Amino acid sequence: MRNIVILISGRGSNMQAIVNAAQKEQWPCRIAAVISSRADADGLVYAASLQIPVVVIPSKDYSSRESFDAALLAAIDLHAPDLVVLAGFMRILTPSFVDHYQGRMINIHPSLLPSFPGLATHRQALAAGVKVHGATVHFVTADLDHGPIIAQAMVDVQQDDTEQSLSERVLEKEHLLYPQVVRWFVDGRLSLRDGQVLLATELTGTA
Numbered sequence: 240m241r242n243i244v245i246l247i248s249g250r251g252s253n254m255q256a257i258v259n260a261a262q263k264e265q266w267p268c269r270i271a272a273v274i275s276s277r278a279d280a281d282g283l284v285y286a287a288s289l290q291i292p293v294v295v296i297p298s299k300d301y302s303s304r305e306s307f308d309a310a311l312l313a314a315i316d317l318h319a320p321d322l323v324v325l326a327g328f329m330r331i332l333t334p335s336f337v338d339h340y341q342g343r344m345i346n347i348h349p350s351l352l353p354s355f356p357g358l359a360t361h362r363q364a365l366a367a368g369v370k371v372h373g374a375t376v377h378f379v380t381a382d383l384d385h386g387p388i389i390a391q392a393m394v395d396v397q398q399d400d401t402e403q404s405l406s407e408r409v410l411e412k413e414h415l416l417y418p419q420v421v422r423w424f425v426d427g428r429l430s431l432r433d434g435q436v437l438l439a440t441e442l443t444g445t446a
């Protein structure tokens with residue numbers, strides 16, 4: 240049974256999508272905790288309503304990145320996680336924190352990386368005039384939004400798209416993509432070796 244810890248900072252809709260898929264499809268895993276960097280993160284209410292242990296490590300209470308990351312690491316490791324899932328977790332993490340979870344921490348970013356790292360990705364996509372946009376799930380490395388890419392989902396950009404309409408369509412894709420990737424990990428199909436993503440082919444059972 241694999242332990243998963245999910246980190247959020249706000250709405251938590253990707254966390255919900257993962258939790259719901261895990262329940263519905265009865266993944267062999269435990270969502271051991273949902274940890275938020277903000278006490279007012281909406282996602283906490285949903286997680287708590289499902290009796291998932293919720294923890295708040297308020298980033299505003301820490302004077303340095305190092306001290307926050309140390310507290311966060313201690314809170315995460317209490318749950319002996321096999322996988323740490325960043326789901327709208329709005330913090331830049333220190334290299335030593337990232338190293339600690341090498342090969343077992345993933346993130347979703349709302350663009351087709353390596354295009355548009357950072358914030359306001361939908362605005363960046365519209366300004367650049369790209370015809371396709373989307374979301375990326377990647378292993379986390381110390382280089383922000385640049386870790387090895389595991390999977391991507393695309394949307395076509397329409398002529399009349401606004402930041403809002405584009406973000407809604409991308410978010411729908413995120414809610415399918417992220418649970419899929421976590422499931423691969425839970426099933427033991429996904430790993431990181433020497434900086435390369437390895438995804439084993441699905442085993443098709445024969446009688």
Ligand code: GRF
Pocket residue numbers: 247248249250251252253254326327328347348349374410413
């Ligand atoms: C998502 O668009 C995700 O790609 C990005 O932050 C947003 C979080 O949304 N990292 P939610 O909190 O999962 O609803």
